[in-house]
Amino acid sequence: MPELPEVETTCRGIAPHTEGQRVVALHVRQPQLRWLVPEQLVRQLPGQVVCRVHRRAKYILLAMPQGDLLIHLGMSGSLRVLPAGTPALKHDHVDLEFSNGQLIRLTDPRRFGAVLWQDAGSVHPLLQTLGPEPLSEAFDVDYLANCCKDRKQSIKQRIMDNHVVVGVGNIYASEALFAAGIDPRRAAGLVSRRRLGKLVVEVKRVLSYAIERGGTTLRDFVGGDGKPGYFQQELYVYGRKGSPCRCCGSILKEVRLGQRSSVFCAECQS
Template sequence: MPELPEVEVSRMGISPHLVGQTVQSIVFRTPKLRWDIPADLKLMEGLVIRSISRRAKYLLIETEKGTAIVHLGMSGSLRVLDGFIAAGKHDHVDLTLSNGKVLRYNDPRRFGAWLWSPVGESHTVLANIGPEPLTDAFTADYMLEKAKSKRIAVKQFIMENKIVVGVGNIYASESLFAAKIHPLRPANSLKLDEWQSLVTEIKSVLKTAIAQGGTTLKDFAQVDGKPGYFAQELQVYGKAKQPCPACGEAITDLKIGQRNTFFCSLCQK
């Protein structure tokens, strides 16, 4: 599944081609992805795209009448085409622009979403979610307060969107390793200095991933079709039984909250 860095890379990739352009037409080749595709998305036709932002793993394409909300799901991707090309089996949405380019949404598994939020309204998918991890609202003091009565594993805790958005499975493992914190530690057992270290590492790992173009996942490639390059710099994720890059101990893997987790039992306490 594309995680926050992959979604942010997609935002950066499509923005130069879309912002300031008029939507000439929007075409849906399926009535439903994860949810029904709302007919109100047709309101975008004839409108100028004012901005493209990101909230959690959602891309927000803003116009004067409302905002298209796009989620890539498990296998979705966006491409900017120089003109219309015959659609393939999994090409579900086309946005044709005044500059002649076409934004195309491809999703083999159809777990993604295209939704609509009128001006002045907030969509339910964006309600009750935590702060962005790369903003000043995400701090050690904030996490200490949120965790004070939580005995769930810290890895699960930092992956909860209502606590902080966008710390997905890969980057949770990497951040905990960098902060030397065992993923099974109860969230409320971390002291302020440990939260300071973990918050710092989450921000660092995500920034590095964005700079490198997103993790290479089998279902994700950048807007220009090239895969991301951060996977080669992963320290522990996907490296079960390989030597820890810090101490040489074999990397351990187990499931926490039904998600694969990788860590060093010596380095992480």
């Protein structure tokens, strides 16, 4: 599943080709994605100009005068910039065509993605209860300590809760907890304020590094596959069950937390 850095890279990849451009047409070949693509968008979008491309959690927002087009990549989706008129393949479900002769194409084999709309001045229900962005000033030790107070839920599950903080998926939660030296199984309410402060720093560092590395794939959005390099950064624990820890040499262990696998080092994380 595309994580926050991959979605951010996608935003940066399509922005130069869409910002300031007028929408010519919306072509919907398969409206039944995770939610039905609103039928009125085919009539509403042509003539509008994209003012800004930005991200909220894992949603890509194309801001226009009348509101925002929301795109979610789901489990397997990707966006690609192509010349208008490029023939569509089996899983190419939605095209947004622009006045510069280009289009952005949503490809989504599993159809768990979404194309939705929010009117100007309103917030879509899917965005209303989201927590702060992890790279924002709102996500700090005071905020996280308050969210973890008296909580028996594991610290990893807590920081992966989008109501607490958005976009910290399994990969980056695992890596940040390792860097902070915190056992992912530890109850959130039992993690000291000092260690929560370290975790905030590491969440921001790991995500920022992944976004920076993703920047090297921006060329892929034009004429390429439109998919950022998800695993370009060197991972310390995620997906490395049974391998030696890169820091101490101990064999990494795996547990299940909230139906998700979690790899950690019993020596480095406590």
